Amino acid sequence: MMKHRTLLATALLVAAASLQPLMADHDSGRTIGLTCFGCHGADGVSLGAVPSMKGMSEEHVRTAMTDFKSGKRSGTIMNRIAKGYTDDQIKALAKFVAGL
Numbered sequence: 001m002m003k004h005r006t007l008l009a010t011a012l013l014v015a016a017a018s019l020q021p022l023m024a025d026h027d028s029g030r031t032i033g034l035t036c037f038g039c040h041g042a043d044g045v046s047l048g049a050v051p052s053m054k055g056m057s058e059e060h061v062r063t064a065m066t067d068f069k070s071g072k073r074s075g076t077i078m079n080r081i082a083k084g085y086t087d088d089q090i091k092a093l094a095k096f097v098a099g100l
Ligand code: HEC
Pocket: 032, 033, 035, 036, 037, 038, 039, 040, 050, 051, 053, 060, 061, 064, 065, 074, 075, 076, 077, 078, 079, 081, 093, 097
């Protein structure tokens, strides 16, 4: 029984590890980008006070996120959100948003 569990756990780990490269590039931008829609509106089109993401250039998103992350630009919530992402993830995210 123990042995089977160990085998299963190992198989799952191997499967998860082999998915990593697939997630690495534009997929990670999309995966992260989908989490932004809750506030920035479905497909980045906001109906409320939060600015729409759709229509922002790659450059704008990258600069805004980098500045929120460093504290150069202050916001109510975006500083905390931006701190959660690496520079590479921000780059992928900016590409995804620009493609909306
Ligand atoms: C909890 C709600 C919330 C989430 C989730 C969220 N945002 Fe924001 N976003 C805001 C608010 C509110 C602002 C206005 C600035 C502030 O108050 O922090 C903003 C501002 C921005 C701006 C600046 C827009 C401009 O006019 O320059 C960008 C870019 C941005 N968000 C990108 C993102 C990205 C990318 C994500 C996903 C990783 C995201 N946001 C997730 C609420 C959110």
